[in-house]
Amino acid sequence: MSDTSNGSPVVKEIPPKEADLSAWYTAVCLKAELVSYAPVRGCVVLRPYGYGLWENLQRDLDLRFKATGHENAYFPLLIPESLLIREAEHVEGFAPEVAWVTHGGQEKLSERLAIRPTSEAMIGTMYAQWVHSHRDLPILINQWANVVRWEKATRPFLRTMEFLWQEGHTAHASAAQAREETLRMLDVYRDFAETVAAVPVISGVKSAGERFPGAVETYSIEAMMPDGKALQSATSHDLGQNFARAYGISFTDVDQQIKFAYTTSWGMSWRMLGAMIMTHGDDRGLRLPPKLAPLEAVVVPIVRAGDDRAVASARELAAHLQAQGRRVKADDRDESPGWKFTEWEMRGVPVRIELGPKDLDAGTVVLVRRDKNKGEEGAKTVVARAALSGALSAALDAVQAALYEQAQGQLARRRYLVQERDEFLARCRNRDGFIEIAWCDRPECEAQVKAETTATSRVLMPLEGESPACVVCAQPARVRACFAQSY
């Protein structure tokens, strides 16, 4: 914060969220110091506060991957062209976004190297070397990595040329095991989104047109943004034997027959953070769910002239909470308390702990919840210092739960089950939210909806006794489809 007026820095203005979500989003990402634009097109720098969010996402997801039997490994960034092109659909799907290395120093390479847009080709090639017998299966590996996909637009977390993600790659002896793995990881993502990022999602299978290039089935979790657009927040792919055939992952089964393995891949990127920021933030800035917040609480001393007890006491309090494993810091900078309040609100810290002269005398502190508006019931509580650690725990749990509940309310209000074609198309055009219909599941029908409204199917679910005819084209309905415009 470098602007100054009256000697004290001013927290920069953020445009109202409702008036212009896009401007609000960019301003919040920059002003809360999550990211900076980099001097290379399409890329952002993840600053320490933003990286803190990523680390918390990573830590939590990593535990979930380990608990479901996966190990981490690391594979090369560069993929020889001859490997990438082995799975025809895969290379066709990624071709427009691949960045190529053509020279090493001054020397032109005899074979171009792709900067990984995803690692099926590299990892499939290695699995082919590692798998011989059914005893070598399953292989359950995850990689935390960066990938590059050539993008024209740049939006922090949502669309960047280089981004951070994890990609799980597994190989199995049977189709059933691969499908089970695909669905298990989809559920890991759903649970993470809901219980950690506090972002409610819908999950299901993708239509053929929205499928990952080369997959048999793609599943995804989709969050709804405040502008009614869907944000795909993670995907899980059942690759069947397509990649095993292309890369030669075969094994001798119990019956002595040589068979191709069944593989899966699944990924969540820092896009999930974009979904979280857009879902929860308000006109004052970020509102971070405590489980992801780099700082769970900040202690702000309110200093009275000639009385420096508050600063020392704030430091002591922060140290005490840190020793209990809390992510807390004391803001002992030489700025006014009001300025600090505004800044930490903008940066979305879930709970503020105020420590003023009266509190010092009374042995109390004041807890202020970021999820509530000023003056709202429960926004501010006076707590005895001895009871602080329990009260802070309870406040963090309450913020986590309240953010999820609010987001769930927003999602529920914007889900429509529609029977009429005209209403369906109008709602799709208007970006009303998730528009669900009985649907035929035909690519031609989806293409027509896209041409007329720019909406696409986000996920498909089983029919629940809806009309047997497709709402769009009146051919027999096979699924319930959720349509929306998407990021």
Ligand SMILES: [Zn+2]
């Ligand atoms: Zn149709």
